[in-house]
Amino acid sequence: MIRSFLQSIEDADEALKELFDPIFESLFQGEMNHHLGYENDDKDYKQRQNRRDGYSQKTDHTTKGDITIVTPRDRDGSFEAQMISKR
Structure with a gap:
């Protein structure tokens, strides 16, 4: 069964x-939640002005x-992923 797929x-590497x-993506979201102090879908009032501001693509x-x-x-550009750092 797996053999036919x-x-x-190279196919295994691609998979x-x-x-x-x-x-x-899940790990980055967890890091961002920790950085901002609230979950992604939290609609409550937040005392901090910094918010999520989209996504960037990175080739690793x-x-x-x-x-x-x-x-x-x-928004303020202070988030830096710890799992996979820049450059």
């Missing part, structure tokens, strides 16, 4: 790379090849 080692994206070089990661941004 994965025809080569693994596709698994990275949702894992990284791995042993399995390049992967594109979507990272969250905040």
Whole structure:
């Protein structure tokens, strides 16, 4: 069954790379929640002025090849992911 889906080692590598994206996205969201002090869907009043401000794309070089990661941004630009740092 798996054999018909994965025809080569390269296919297996591509499948693994596709698994990275949702894992990284969840980890980045957790870091942003911690950074801002509230959950993504929290509609309550917030004392801080800093808020979420969209996403940026980043290409990371791995042993399995390049992967594109979507990272969250905040308005004042103070968020820096700890899991995968810049540059």
